[in-house]
Amino acid sequence: MSSIFSKIIAGDIPSYKIAENEQFYAFLDIFPLVEGHTLVVPKKETDKLFDVSDEELAALLVFAKPIAKAMEAVFPCDRVGISVVGLEVPHAHVHLVPINSADDLNFTRPKLKLTAEQMQATQQKILDQLNQQ
Template structure:
């Protein structure tokens, strides 16, 4: 069972952003930027292109309002998307607020945010996400 499956099951705490019956989104605890969010299918599949076609398409549609909420929450030109998948054998998307291509450089040192900063980032995104659905 991957660490992401344990997070989805509630065995490991997370800063949840959104969830439905097939997908789960939460803040990356080792972010490239404040607001860096992971979007994962609940069904554990190692590689992104091994996710079945319907779930892969729905994953992007699930991520879209989250990306828009991130963009509205943090000073950035856009939200970049990356699928690296080397650290955790569970398909996932990285949604990262960016101002340049280098902002998606995963070899850079990650931020060390406090619990208060993580909760504040979570609340910002949730507020904008809730505005979209209202």
């Protein structure tokens, strides 16, 4: 059975895409902790992050790096934190989150409720910065 992330990657479910290559897909989390919260997922459906190959794990971080740099440039944050939780969706993924403290990665906090227009504006900020890199 395909995960919701596989359906997003296939285009069966719409997303606010940030980047894509042959191995990975990055898109905005629709239940973000903060503006800019982005998910990076391998296209190959694997339940747990540490079940992917060493090469794929390394490539995922290399793929995520320019996205994180773009996020740092456009959102008021000290850095972009990375988190692996993976309990809600059985498809390996990492969260990239603009943070100013460790508590900003507390996934028990209430999530933002952003409009489609706000999500599109957030997406465009990141895409514009990626295009400048």
